[in-house]
Amino acid sequence: MKKILFLAIFAAVIVSCGGKSTKDTALATGKLALSGTIKIDGSSTVFPVTEAVAEEFRAVAPKVKVTIGISGTGGGFKKFSRGETNLSNASRPIKDKEMAACAANNISYIELEVAYDGLAVLVNPKNDWVDSFTIEELKKIWEPAAQGKIMKWNQIRPEWPNEEIHLYGPGVASGTYDYFTKAIVGKSGSSRGDYTASEDDHVLVQGIAGDTYSLGFFGLAYYSENKDKLTLIGVDNGTQVVKPSLETVSNGTYTPLSRPLFLYVNSTSVASKEVVSFVNFYLENAGELSKDVGYIPLPTEKYDAQIARFNAFVTKNK
Amino acid sequence: MVSEKNTNQIMNKIRVNRWKDQLFKVWGVACTLIGLILLVVFIGDILIDGIMRIDWGFVTDLPSRKPEKAGVFTALMGSLWVLVLTTFIAFPTGVAAAIYLEEYAKKGRFSAILEINISNLAGVPSIIYGLLGLEIFVRILGLGASVLAGSLTLSLLILPIIIVATRESIKAVPKTIRDASYALGASKWQTIWNQILPAASGGILTGVILSLSRAVGETAPLIVVGALAYVPFAPGHPLDDFSVLPIQIFNWISRPQHGFIENAAAAIIILLLVTFMMNGVAVYYRNKWQKKWK
Numbered sequence: 001m002k003k004i005l006f007l008a009i010f011a012a013v014i015v016s017c018g019g020k021s022t023k024d025t026a027l028a029t030g031k032l033a034l035s036g037t038i039k040i041d042g043s044s045t046v047f048p049v050t051e052a053v054a055e056e057f058r059a060v061a062p063k064v065k066v067t068i069g070i071s072g073t074g075g076g077f078k079k080f081s082r083g084e085t086n087l088s089n090a091s092r093p094i095k096d097k098e099m100a101a102c103a104a105n106n107i108s109y110i111e112l113e114v115a116y117d118g119l120a121v122l123v124n125p126k127n128d129w130v131d132s133f134t135i136e137e138l139k140k141i142w143e144p145a146a147q148g149k150i151m152k153w154n155q156i157r158p159e160w161p162n163e164e165i166h167l168y169g170p171g172v173a174s175g176t177y178d179y180f181t182k183a184i185v186g187k188s189g190s191s192r193g194d195y196t197a198s199e200d201d202h203v204l205v206q207g208i209a210g211d212t213y214s215l216g217f218f219g220l221a222y223y224s225e226n227k228d229k230l231t232l233i234g235v236d237n238g239t240q241v242v243k244p245s246l247e248t249v250s251n252g253t254y255t256p257l258s259r260p261l262f263l264y265v266n267s268t269s270v271a272s273k274e275v276v277s278f279v280n281f282y283l284e285n286a287g288e289l290s291k292d293v294g295y296i297p298l299p300t301e302k303y304d305a306q307i308a309r310f311n312a313f314v315t316k317n318k
Numbered sequence: 319m320v321s322e323k324n325t326n327q328i329m330n331k332i333r334v335n336r337w338k339d340q341l342f343k344v345w346g347v348a349c350t351l352i353g354l355i356l357l358v359v360f361i362g363d364i365l366i367d368g369i370m371r372i373d374w375g376f377v378t379d380l381p382s383r384k385p386e387k388a389g390v391f392t393a394l395m396g397s398l399w400v401l402v403l404t405t406f407i408a409f410p411t412g413v414a415a416a417i418y419l420e421e422y423a424k425k426g427r428f429s430a431i432l433e434i435n436i437s438n439l440a441g442v443p444s445i446i447y448g449l450l451g452l453e454i455f456v457r458i459l460g461l462g463a464s465v466l467a468g469s470l471t472l473s474l475l476i477l478p479i480i481i482v483a484t485r486e487s488i489k490a491v492p493k494t495i496r497d498a499s500y501a502l503g504a505s506k507w508q509t510i511w512n513q514i515l516p517a518a519s520g521g522i523l524t525g526v527i528l529s530l531s532r533a534v535g536e537t538a539p540l541i542v543v544g545a546l547a548y549v550p551f552a553p554g555h556p557l558d559d560f561s562v563l564p565i566q567i568f569n570w571i572s573r574p575q576h577g578f579i580e581n582a583a584a585a586i587i588i589l590l591l592v593t594f595m596m597n598g599v600a601v602y603y604r605n606k607w608q609k610k611w612k
Contacts, residue, residue, distance in 0.1 A: 044569070048383060051383055052383035058550055065559075067559045070547040200571065202579070221575075224574070225576060292384075
């Protein structure tokens with residue numbers, strides 16, 4: 001009996017705490033008298049941007065409840081195509097199969113680009129022989145045929161040292177790996193297997209930082225946080241050698257190792273004012289906020305063009 | 319007749335056996351210490367990384383893109399909600415099922431099939447429960463990605479553990495107690511309620527607590543069910559959206575900014591505290607009930 005009483009009190013405490021938070025947010029001064037819920041799910045890569053936007057939107061429209069899940073791009077589209085979410089985060093464009101699923105449920109949508117993600121190719125700071133890689137060289141190092149064969153630096157360029165090359169990269173389950181293999185090897189998910197893989201990019205940073213003969217790749221944001229421990233290598237795309245930076249990724253010269261991040265909006269959701277207002281707020285502020293979380297903004301005119309395109313979409317679907 | 323040579327041989331054998339005995343003892347101590355040392359190293363490492371980050375604000379703040387402004391409030395509330403709901407669902411169900419299987423079920427093919435299935439369920443990977451929960455609770459029952467759906471899924475996950483633990487504790491109750499109760503004219507139910515259950519309560523509670531500790535650390539099935547990574551409000555009722563501490567930790571660990579690593583360590587400390595407090599409560603009640611019964 002006492003145990004039940006104890007649990008009941010415990011539950012009551014939790015409920016009262018829950019009440020407190022909503023009161024707090026309601027007390028904040030809001031500019032927009034909007035309310036309702038906006039459900040978002042999808043890629044965990046896009047999550048930080050959307051989270052930042054939702055956080056700032058809280059100050060503008062405190063009564064709108066924005067929730068964001070991280071089921072992954074594919075998992076997000078599954079829910080999106082069933083009409084379970086209003087918006088979907090995606091680190092790649094929607095696939096034909098997912099389009100068909102949307103069509104089968106009578107769901108139409110608009111695709112918006114919200115930011116760029118750059119992939120950085122890195123070596124140890126003690127490495128003084130590499131200044132750039134060509135796409136072909138990267139392919140030669142990472143393609144499946146290289147396994148057990150391309151093992152030394154001087155196999156890539158004869159003037160490089162006769163030392164073993166140690167490779168570091170994200171695990172095969174990550175979107176970053178998919179993207180790198182597609183851009184470099186030509187086929188998504190196809191690479192040599194004998195490299196040090198980790199789902200935790202911090203481990204890759206440590207690995208490359210402590211190994212003179214290392215070479216690795218991962219998201220540019222991890223380089224920005226560890227500039228003193230790593231050396232960034234430019235990629236020769238055929239016409240020039242480009243290092244990834246805010247500028248080169250944003251203006252599209254750092255190819256092919258940069259990708260856009262997407263937001264998909266369900267057409268029936270734009271009937272509710274809070275969704276329209278949120279998406280507009282997103283496109284207006286994504287430039288600033290994506291920098292905060294380590295991504296790269298689109299050029300301003302691209303955001304403006306998308307705001308126009310989105311509002312045309314809203315008018316059409318009202 | 320035992321010759322001197324034979325005596326020597328026997329003495330040698332005894333010596334070797336004693337030596338083996340000692341060796342095993344050392345080996346046993348080493349094995350125990352490995353577990354303990356790893357735990358100390360792990361907790362120490364987490365404390366060093368995270369303890370400075372914990373203040374009142376960290377517990378009461380909402381998620382944020384700035385590591386120093388972010389807090390675990392909604393995730394912590396979500397975890398507590400899940401914990402309480404899961405207890406309310408899994409504890410009575412699991413104990414009742416165990417009582418039925420141990421006391422009422424006739425030994426036969428049906429109960430054999432039940433038993434094998436329950437043991438098998440205990441070995442099913444947790445993500446499978448997530449998929450089951452998504453289909454049944456979220457979609458068919460229409461609960462949505464709610465705290466209730468998450469708690470029901472976790473209840474399924476830990477039910478087999480509770481059932482097995484409860485049955486073992488009921489089996490361990492001395493037969494004399496049962497006989498004495500019947501001799502005094504008590505009915506079956508009176509015997510179970512007044513004698514067997516109090517006598518078995520220690521083991522039952524231990525099982526429940528171990529399984530709840532597992533539930534509170536689960537991430538995969540809840541992500542599948544649709545627990546969120548960003549929720550700016552604590553659940554107000556069982557059908558609200560929610561997030562839990564392990565998802566928050568997972569999310570922070572995968573961020574490039576160093577501040578989030580500290581946050582993750584701090585959130586792990588909070589999660590450990592929740593587990594320790596829960597264990598403390600259980601130990602307290604276990605001792606109290608056991609005293610009463612004795």
